[in-house]
Amino acid sequence: xxxxxxxxxxxxxxxxxxxxxxxxxxxxxxxxxxxxxxxxxxxxxxxxxxxxxxxxxxxxxxxxxxxxxxxxxxxxxxxxxxxxx
Numbered sequence: 456x457x458x459x460x461x462x463x464x465x466x467x468x469x470x471x472x473x474x475x476x477x478x479x480x481x482x483x484x485x486x487x488x489x490x491x492x493x494x495x496x497x498x499x500x501x502x503x504x505x506x507x508x509x510x511x512x513x514x515x516x517x518x519x520x521x522x523x524x525x526x527x528x529x530x531x532x533x534x535x536x537x538x539x540x
Contacts, residue, residue: 466523473515480508 483489484505491504 462522466519469515469519469522473512473519477509477512477516480505480512484508 480491484491491508
């Protein structure tokens with residue numbers, strides 16, 4: 456139960472961070488036609504970050520929405536639960 460204590464905070468933060476990052480990467484790669492380089496290996500990697508970065512950000516947003524929907528589903532289910540005595 457404690458794991459869901461901060462859903463009200465974590466879901467909007469994940470949506471905002473994922474949304475801003477996705478828009479930023481899409482603008483940089485597809486509109487400005489600039490190339491992204493990996494910082495963690497000094498730019499020597501040949502990973503297509505134009506595809507990987509937006510996918511990563513969209514997945515972050517999808518997980519936040521999934522978590523929000525699960526929380527609403529769980530609250531609705533508990534509302535109709537019968538308490539056994």
